[in-house]
């Protein structure tokens with residue numbers, strides 16, 4: 001791993017909340033990554049929706065396969081740009097740990113249920129998972145990750161919540177940036193989902209090749225593939241097109257970011273934090289990506305089939321929230337039960353209910369809803 005001075009350095013980490021002995025075998029960011037992989041929240045990603053509900057088919061992305069794709073892209077970017085690959089990998093694998101069942105629909109309805117009690121944000125929930133909710137270590141709650149991993153996991157945060165988080169929330173108040181590794185993961189996340197959603201959308205039959213040809217960047221690359229391989233079958237044509245689109249995007253991002261690094265010349269991670277965002281895309285690529293995102297929103301995320309699934313998810317989460325608020329003893333999780341009794345202070349109870357629901361997989365939520373209603 002070739003590192004430049006602007007990369008995160010495990011030997012200069014801002015540390016963990018609980019002091020630990022140094023490992024003779026692994027650097028601190030490797031340890032973070034390993035803890036994330038061994039967490040129960042990570043395993044549950046396998047049964048959480050990305051766009052298509054888990055039981056709709058075995059071939060679609062889940063949050064787990066999405067997180068693996070994000071980590072693959074982020075590691076490649078980090079290595080090319082001489083940033084710390086282990087940190088980028090750790091952040092990528094943890095970035096969706098706080099997601100509710102049923103994708104964004106789940107988060108929106110849980111946020112609505114929690115509106116009088118501080119709301120629900122999935123990024124903040126990912127941090128809660130690694131800071132508090134995992135219970136695997138004798139000495140502390142959570143995974144006791146390094147500051148740098150926690151900083152990267154907290155991608156967005158409302159100012160009122162940031163103020164309660166101590167040092168890790170300060171950047172939202174000061175309008176500073178996170179490490180380059182964290183910035184790379186944010187882009188890797190977008191690169192992954194924009195492209196795998198085209199693939200899953202096509203596989204599901206909701207997006208046709210003809211419809212996809214309306215997107216300028218898709219059409220441009222697909223034509224290039226067809227010229228080279230005039231007899232290619234449609235499915236392979238799609239995959240080759242997606243592959244080349246991702247390559248083009250990665251090339252653009254690395255070129256733009258390398259230029260920005262030369263211009264700003266940050267000498268340390270701290271200088272990176274005080275600069276404007278360094279990782280980015282060229283103006284023309286940003287426009288093309290904007291068009292792709294608008295297309296996916298209109299044609300896939302707002303497709304009647306996906307919306308119908310969303311409405312079912314909303315009902316399940318709303319029903320479960322109301323039920324557990326009335327009778328917390330129905331929550332079958334001993335770790336949450338400590339803090340959750342009907343007599344407890346209302347806001348603490350609601351937070352325990354939100355933690356419980358957010359931790360559910362799609363199928364567990366469906367199953368428990370069926371058994372209780």
Ligand code: MG
Nearest residue numbers: 066095096189
């Ligand atoms: Mg994601």
